[in-house]
Amino acid sequence: MDQVGLVKRQFGHRARLALSPAQAAVLDGQAHTARTAWNLLHEWWQLCRRDQRTLAAADAVIRQARKEMDWLGQLPAQAAQAVLKTYFQAWKNCWEGRAEAPEFKARFRTPLALDIPQGRDLQVVRVHRRWGMVNIPKLGRVKFRWTKDLPVGRRADKDNRITGARLVKDALGWHIAFRISVLEPAPAPHTGPEVGIDAGITIPLALSDGTDFHHEPWLTEKEQARLLELERRAAHQKSCRTPGEPTSRRLQHTYDQIAGLRAKAKRRHLDWQHQTTTTIAKTYGTVVVEQLPITNMVKSAKGTVDHPGTGVAQKSGLNRVIHAEAWGRTTGFLEYKTRRHGGSLHKVPAPGTSQRCHACKTITPGSRESQATFVCKNEACGWSGNADTNAARNVLADYRAGHALAPAAGRCSRQTRKRAKPPTAR
Numbered sequence: 001m002d003q004v005g006l007v008k009r010q011f012g013h014r015a016r017l018a019l020s021p022a023q024a025a026v027l028d029g030q031a032h033t034a035r036t037a038w039n040l041l042h043e044w045w046q047l048c049r050r051d052q053r054t055l056a057a058a059d060a061v062i063r064q065a066r067k068e069m070d071w072l073g074q075l076p077a078q079a080a081q082a083v084l085k086t087y088f089q090a091w092k093n094c095w096e097g098r099a100e101a102p103e104f105k106a107r108f109r110t111p112l113a114l115d116i117p118q119g120r121d122l123q124v125v126r127v128h129r130r131w132g133m134v135n136i137p138k139l140g141r142v143k144f145r146w147t148k149d150l151p152v153g154r155r156a157d158k159d160n161r162i163t164g165a166r167l168v169k170d171a172l173g174w175h176i177a178f179r180i181s182v183l184e185p186a187p188a189p190h191t192g193p194e195v196g197i198d199a200g201i202t203i204p205l206a207l208s209d210g211t212d213f214h215h216e217p218w219l220t221e222k223e224q225a226r227l228l229e230l231e232r233r234a235a236h237q238k239s240c241r242t243p244g245e246p247t248s249r250r251l252q253h254t255y256d257q258i259a260g261l262r263a264k265a266k267r268r269h270l271d272w273q274h275q276t277t278t279t280i281a282k283t284y285g286t287v288v289v290e291q292l293p294i295t296n297m298v299k300s301a302k303g304t305v306d307h308p309g310t311g312v313a314q315k316s317g318l319n320r321v322i323h324a325e326a327w328g329r330t331t332g333f334l335e336y337k338t339r340r341h342g343g344s345l346h347k348v349p350a351p352g353t354s355q356r357c358h359a360c361k362t363i364t365p366g367s368r369e370s371q372a373t374f375v376c377k378n379e380a381c382g383w384s385g386n387a388d389t390n391a392a393r394n395v396l397a398d399y400r401a402g403h404a405l406a407p408a409a410g411r412c413s414r415q416t417r418k419r420a421k422p423p424t425a426r
């Protein structure tokens with residue numbers, strides 16, 4: 001690097017787009033086309049001979065399809081290329097153990113999204129204290145809320161610029177997520193203490209020094225009651241529908257309201273994750289987390305024949321997925337935030353961290369009493385305390401004993417994949 005003491009930092013920034021209903025409909029259409037292009041690629045891949053599955057061959061397939069099918073043409077060429085790249089990356093992620101194999105994208109379950117891979121296509125300018133303008137291919141100039149100083153205009157150069165963007169639709173409408181790359185002064189090495197973290201079920205985040213991070217339920221009691229009512233209403237409206245008929249406007253409205261409440265919960269969850277991970281990254285120099293084995297987590301929730309777990313349904317179903325996703329995000333946030341504050345994040349394989357006693361380092365049968373409390377049944381020890389704190393201390397001890405997975409490679413190890421499905425699928 002030619003400039004000493006400067007480091008490149010890449011980050012994202014999300015802003016809400018101010019679209020007219022007609023413009024939103026255009027983006028909806030493009031996103032569905034991108035999804036279909038993905039499905040087309042996936043079909044091709046499955047029919048293709050192994051040695052013919054090359055990027056060049058796939059590119060030819062997409063080009064040919066764009067010529068033959070008019071509707072594919074509504075997708076900007078760059079966005080089509082981005083689908084191709086994402087598809088191949090998805091296989092790479094799968095082979096390296098970071099994600100499951102790519103699948104077909106269903107119309108209703110797939111979040112709508114579109115890539116604008118080239119930053120220069122965006123031509124972002126600030127037009128007002130609170131508004132910016134961005135160019136969206138095949139749509140034109142669109143206003144977005146300006147809430148962060150972006151490197152545009154005179155402030156942009158080859159080291160400080162917007163490198164691309166992704167358009168994403170959620171219950172609150174279309175957003176733009178900018179990818180930004182800047183050069184900034186390197187942080188001084190963090191001299192803070194070492195800490196182990198456990199993602200518990202009773203405590204969202206338990207730290208080895210005894211600190212706990214709690215949160216209120218993401219929806220208030222009133223909102224939860226409303227969600228339940230809406231879900232019942234949707235089920236009823238769905239049952240009244242004649243098979244084969246398109247979704248009624250009333251049912252669609254109910255779905256939208258449900259999605260709105262869920263988006264609200266997710267936004268609060270994200271806020272909390274950002275706050276806690278920032279606090280952790282500022283306080284501790286070395287942060288150690290467990291590489292969460294999802295399969296083990298389900299097992300522990302189900303308990304054994306002799307000691308069945310409680311609330312199995314909640315723990316092993318939807319909650320498990322949310323839990324794994326949340327943990328993936330937390331470690332992702334910690335990874336870049338610790339680096340930004342001069343610290344580091346390390347991952348250790350998880351086996352035994354919740355069954356082992358951190359004080360005497362043994363796994364004694366029957367030691368864990370419940371989800372919340374750990375009581376060591378080793379007569380010489382007898383430590384008891386919070387089960388999640390115990391696990392967090394084991395995580396730290398494993399790191400100190402040199403069991404940390406190599407950075408990044410930890411996520412790619414095939415051994416880890418066999419043992420557990422890593423939670424991050426991005």
Ligand SMILES: [Zn+2]
Pocket residue numbers: 357358359360361362376377378381382383
């Ligand atoms: Zn013990």
